[in-house]
Amino acid sequence: MGKITIGCFSSLVGSMSLDFAIKFSDAAVKKGHEVDLWLSGNGTMLGKKGQSKFRDYSYLMDTVMELINSGKFKITNCEACAKARGIGREDTVEGFGVASMDWYLASAFSTDRILHIGGE
Amino acid sequence: MAIKKIAFIVEKLPYKSETSRLALTHAIASQTVEIHLEDGDNVEPVLAFVGDGVLNCLKNQKALDIYGVSSLEAHIKNALLLDLRVLVCKEDLEGFGLTEDSIVMDAEEIGGEVTTQVVPYEEIQQDLESADHLMFF
16 A cells, blocks of 8 residues: 655635545545645645534535544644644644644655645 | 655746745755655755746845735745755746846855756756656645
């Protein structure tokens, strides 16, 4: 089985790119692959505590928690990007990592494939 | 011991979104990636500006004065200071009526020694082909 690194820079609300990234991660983990998901820019919104499940907006936290609990999925917020948006470690859901950008490059170093989803 | 080459391809306009800024900050983060890797392993970044992305390289940006944020020009100078390879597509630059005089070519004033390379797209393509991973911004 392989390792896939995904970088996603798009927001949870206002774009469907994060939805795709999580669906893709779910499919990859179910096939037995490991996935590292790096959230940068507006993507850091995904890790914010206290999200509400409204039908008109994406809500991915249930799937994210299942993925984290699988042991094959690491999800990490860019510390600077999150902090700039007022999302500190204390505001971040348990299970999410918080790291500097070199974490993403280190994951890229050891990965088999990168799926890089830039900002819109 | 291994070196993995990562190409950061910037094709979006500056300031319209955060995208090109993130390309630069992620490329510059390669300077500290070693702390996560085994001894001898490292990442070799190359920054390539193509299409609309060449406009990120314009000189005399006033982002700090107008938006209160650091300019892409300052980030490019930092990249040069850190000896990153910075490539700018010659054809795309010319397409906008720009020349080397219009863009950030060096970071001499902060001690940088390497310079921006304005090269034909064919040369950028060769870099992309030799990279282990591509990241489009």
